[in-house]
Amino acid sequence: MANYKHFQLETDAQNIAWLSIDKADASTNALSRELVEELESILDELESERPKGLVIRSAKPSGFVAGADIKEFTAIENEAQARELIRRGQGVINRIERLRFTTVALIHGFCLGGGLELALGCDYRIAEDGPKTRLGLPEVKLGIHPGFGGAARLPQLIGAPAAMDMMLTGRSVSASAAKRLGLLDFAVPDRHLETAARSVVQKPPHKKPLAWWKKLSNHPLVRPLLAKYLTKQVAAKAPRKHYPAPYALIDLWAKHGGNKKAMLQGEEHSVARLVLGDTAQNLIRVFFLQERLKSLGASRSVSSSERNASAGTFDIQRVHVIGGGVMGGDIAAWCALRGLQVTVQDRQEATLARVIQRAAKLYKKKLKKPRLVQEALDRLMPDIHGLGVARADVVIEAIFEDVEAKQNLYQEIEPQMKPGALLATNTSSIPLEVLSTCLAEPSRLVGVHFFNPVAMMQLVEIVNAPNTDPAVVDEAAMFTRRIDRLPLPVTSTPGFLVNRILMPYLLEAVVLESEGVSPKVIDQAALDFGMPMGPITLADTVGLDICLAVAETLARSMDVEVPARLRSLVESGRVGKKSGEGFYRYPATKKGKPEMSKPGRGDYRPADIQDRMILRMLNEAVACLREGVVADSDLLDVGIIFGTGFAPFRGGPMHYIETTGADVLLEKMRTMHKKYGERFAPDESWQQLG
Numbered sequence: 001m002a003n004y005k006h007f008q009l010e011t012d013a014q015n016i017a018w019l020s021i022d023k024a025d026a027s028t029n030a031l032s033r034e035l036v037e038e039l040e041s042i043l044d045e046l047e048s049e050r051p052k053g054l055v056i057r058s059a060k061p062s063g064f065v066a067g068a069d070i071k072e073f074t075a076i077e078n079e080a081q082a083r084e085l086i087r088r089g090q091g092v093i094n095r096i097e098r099l100r101f102t103t104v105a106l107i108h109g110f111c112l113g114g115g116l117e118l119a120l121g122c123d124y125r126i127a128e129d130g131p132k133t134r135l136g137l138p139e140v141k142l143g144i145h146p147g148f149g150g151a152a153r154l155p156q157l158i159g160a161p162a163a164m165d166m167m168l169t170g171r172s173v174s175a176s177a178a179k180r181l182g183l184l185d186f187a188v189p190d191r192h193l194e195t196a197a198r199s200v201v202q203k204p205p206h207k208k209p210l211a212w213w214k215k216l217s218n219h220p221l222v223r224p225l226l227a228k229y230l231t232k233q234v235a236a237k238a239p240r241k242h243y244p245a246p247y248a249l250i251d252l253w254a255k256h257g258g259n260k261k262a263m264l265q266g267e268e269h270s271v272a273r274l275v276l277g278d279t280a281q282n283l284i285r286v287f288f289l290q291e292r293l294k295s296l297g298a299s300r301s302v303s304s305s306e307r308n309a310s311a312g313t314f315d316i317q318r319v320h321v322i323g324g325g326v327m328g329g330d331i332a333a334w335c336a337l338r339g340l341q342v343t344v345q346d347r348q349e350a351t352l353a354r355v356i357q358r359a360a361k362l363y364k365k366k367l368k369k370p371r372l373v374q375e376a377l378d379r380l381m382p383d384i385h386g387l388g389v390a391r392a393d394v395v396i397e398a399i400f401e402d403v404e405a406k407q408n409l410y411q412e413i414e415p416q417m418k419p420g421a422l423l424a425t426n427t428s429s430i431p432l433e434v435l436s437t438c439l440a441e442p443s444r445l446v447g448v449h450f451f452n453p454v455a456m457m458q459l460v461e462i463v464n465a466p467n468t469d470p471a472v473v474d475e476a477a478m479f480t481r482r483i484d485r486l487p488l489p490v491t492s493t494p495g496f497l498v499n500r501i502l503m504p505y506l507l508e509a510v511v512l513e514s515e516g517v518s519p520k521v522i523d524q525a526a527l528d529f530g531m532p533m534g535p536i537t538l539a540d541t542v543g544l545d546i547c548l549a550v551a552e553t554l555a556r557s558m559d560v561e562v563p564a565r566l567r568s569l570v571e572s573g574r575v576g577k578k579s580g581e582g583f584y585r586y587p588a589t590k591k592g593k594p595e596m597s598k599p600g601r602g603d604y605r606p607a608d609i610q611d612r613m614i615l616r617m618l619n620e621a622v623a624c625l626r627e628g629v630v631a632d633s634d635l636l637d638v639g640i641i642f643g644t645g646f647a648p649f650r651g652g653p654m655h656y657i658e659t660t661g662a663d664v665l666l667e668k669m670r671t672m673h674k675k676y677g678e679r680f681a682p683d684e685s686w687q688q689l690g
């Protein structure tokens with residue numbers, strides 16, 4: 001067995017070389033420059049030794065290869081450097097493709113980006129047929145597209161429609177889906193992986209040719225038509241000026257698809273240009289910030305109290321959720337989906353029945369296979385008497401937003417809870433220091449503020465009061481990671497971070513509407529900025545009653561004016577989508593889609609419409625940072641991106657201020673302050689940002 005830093009290479013008695021990728025000092029394999037260089041020298045060796053076959057696999061339990069080493073993207077200074085990096089990656093995969101013996105990629109777990117491109121260079125791909133196996137080319141999510149030959153090879157292998165869909169959405173597929181697509185040659189259970197690879201090398205099976213219509217999709221006469229259709233589809237989701245990568249990929253394939261050499265060169269030029277652009281750099285930054293949020297839930301600091309004897313992991317098996325309403329029901333369902341044993345308590349049987357119905361719908365969508373759906377449902381137990389409290393590692397309270405109701409409940413459950421179990425509340429507006437006064441151990445209460453809909457919103461604000469035990473905050477973050485959500489520590493101040501920053505933006509949209517600007521014009525202005533959904537649609541979706549409640553909470557402690565229009569809509573019962581009407585009408589015949597036409601030329605559109613909404617948001621962000629609601633500007637940015645969908649390609653509110661220039665924005669704020677009054681008074685800390 002030869003000695004390498006990032007690989008293990010063994011040749012067995014049948015003269016098959018088994019190359020295991022094992023990136024040093026990392027839990028996941030990524031194609032770093034150093035790793036690629038080592039692979040080049042291994043190929044030198046293999047080319048001269050000529051084994052019967054080569055099987056490339058991973059020594060990491062987490063998976064095959066997660067992609068290129070994204071850290072290296074941030075160090076690129078110019079196009080020449082970028083092209084050199086891409087050429088290297090392409091070069092080593094081309095060499096694997098040209099080897100004169102059979103090559104097999106033996107895949108388990110993640111096989112993404114550069115990892116899948118490496119596998120595409122092999123003659124055969126075999127993967128474990130298990131729930132952890134995911135294959136995909138997610139580069140567009142980082143503002144680039146495949147550059148190590150993926151764009152050249154995938155459309156040839158599985159046909160353009162499926163290949164372009166994978167590359168344009170960045171969606172990954174399971175082993176069985178990959179097998180159906182023709183991306184995998186075999187999907188087998190874990191225990192058969194080695195045998196399958198061995199037999200493929202011993203007797204390379206015949207490859208089924210691509211179906212004629214899939215082949216046809218790459219034909220020079222078909223490409224322009226398909227490209228036009230794909231462009232239209234992409235344009236409906238991501239405008240070219242904000243997200244250039246998918247368009248660049250379509251253009252590249254339309255021009256050179258089928259000509260491998262030209263495609264590879266095209267990939268090199270196109271990705272080198274994209275990676276240096278603002279969109280990619282901002283998306284890459286957001287990727288690392290997301291990793292930072294993940295790491296916040298990695299371990300626990302030593303407790304300042306006696307409740308936890310040691311630092312380290314927090315073993316979470318059982319969760320008890322109290323309140324089976326909109327939030328509690330969905331939180332319980334999500335926890336069971338993620339593998340925890342969950343009991344969910346409510347005062348009413350009928351509410352619990354609805355929780356199970358909603359959960360079944362979610363599981364069918366996410367898990368598909370009836371056996372897996374049943375297993376998840378078995379983990380979710382209705383518990384009207386609250387028997388689960390005594391056994392739970394985490395108790396989450398999500399009952400009515402009422403201090404007395406919550407405190408009565410705490411007094412009842414605290415004596416029943418296991419020592420050291422986490423007591424968390426999903427309150428969206430009550431200060432924790434108020435709620436915790438009734439507890440024997442007030443420092444144990446922590447906020448886990450989920451967003452609606454729970455299954456879609458990745459962020460969870462971890463709310464801490466001055467007296468919250470820091471170890472409890474860490475445990476809440478660990479729990480959040482355990483259920484695959486992103487924890488963001490925030491202080492127990494009105495609106496916490498996300499609602500506080502979102503609300504002024506929504507309220508300004510309501511003010512604009514009451515001035516006579518049509519909802520669709522307002523929404524379009526926000527979409528043009530890069531928001532995923534306009535503020536009026538968002539308010540209708542969240543529920544105008546909920547918006548009003550949050551706005552009123554903020555108005556009690558801050559200088560926020562609640563527009564009369566919002567109140568009158570709620571009073572008249574028009575509370576948004578759920579009532580069939582809010583700012584828009586949602587006819588039952590249109591399945592929840594609002595009745596609206598595209599903004600027309602004659603529509604009234606104030607020149608400063610976008611600034612009015614965005615600047616109020618930015619002003620609140622600046623204030624939150626000054627007050628220390630979150631620890632730093634990076635956390636603020638990532639929190640607002642994942643909590644509100646704030647245009648990710650702009651890198652978050654604080655990053656946007658930095659790149660646009662604080663002085664420029666402050667000047668605009670001052671103008672608006674004069675024109676529209678106090679709600680535009682610039683926060684005192686703008687000056688220091690300049």
Ligand code: NAI
Nearest residue numbers: 323324325326327328346347398399400401426427428452
């Ligand atoms: P909801 O009104 O839909 O559900 C509350 C549920 O709690 C009801 O089913 C009720 O029967 C049950 N309940 C009340 N007292 C109980 C008790 N003593 N024991 C057992 N069950 C009891 O309310 P929703 O919207 O789910 O809100 C729950 C909490 O989550 C509130 O604190 C709210 O501020 C917070 N929240 C709500 C969000 C939203 O968008 N709706 C977003 C984030 C947080």
